[in-house]
Amino acid sequence: MDWLQRMNGAINYIEDNLTNEIDYAVAAKMACCSVYHFQRMFSFIIDIPLSEYIRRRRLTLAAFEVQNSDVRVIDLALKYGYQSPDAFTRAFYKLHGVTPTMARNMGTQLKAYPRISFHISIKEDKEMSYRIVEKGEYKVVGKSITIGIDQDPYKGV
Structure with missing residues (x-):
């Protein structure tokens, strides 16, 4: 739940500063991540880039x-x-x-x-069907080599 609170804190910062210059570093710091990762997480979760969300708001x-x-x-x-x-x-x-x-x-x-906010909703609406299948014998083929610490492991490959 800490993650949700941090992301909502970052959104609150953005919403409170829509009429000012928004510092992505401050929002990222509130979310406890780098600017790069904050922008990537935001885009992944919301499905639009952070800059587009700010522009639309x-x-x-x-x-x-x-x-x-x-x-x-x-x-x-x-x-x-x-x-x-x-x-x-x-x-x-x-x-x-x-x-x-x-x-x-x-x-x-x-x-x-509208303004976004992050919430978790846990649903138990789908049952997972599974079955255990026993497979017959099979062979695994490979090659084994021993190398020293100062040797190139890909030299013979």
């Missing part, structure tokens, strides 16, 4: 702000880590299928990517 929060406030697009772009409103608009369009300006219209459907 930021654009989900931005979409909520676009629809529920009068914040300018340039301010949202800077708040969520984009260098320009054009880059933000392209990313927003790619994810939601509409521009931020179009998303302000009432009734516009946008995609939402």
Whole structure:
């Protein structure tokens, strides 16, 4: 269970810093692993890269702000880590299928990517069938060589 708590702690750090620069090393340290292994574990478990998860979460929060406030697009772009409103608009369009300006219209459907958390669910729903099979005699063929510590073991192979 410690593993789950550490991963959830790393996710909490990421979620708390979506409007700031996220340091992968801090998240990895919270998960007690290297940045490389944290990114690999995250991608394996969630089935999307960590950077994509962060991008989707930021654009989900931005979409909520676009629809529920009068914040300018340039301010949202800077708040969520984009260098320009054009880059933000392209990313927003790619994810939601509409521009931020179009998303302000009432009734516009946008995609939402919810926050993730890690939980274990243990199910005992499938019975495992097995059988023991006895095999007849068989021969194993190989070659044995003796080598010294200073010899190349693959020289004669």
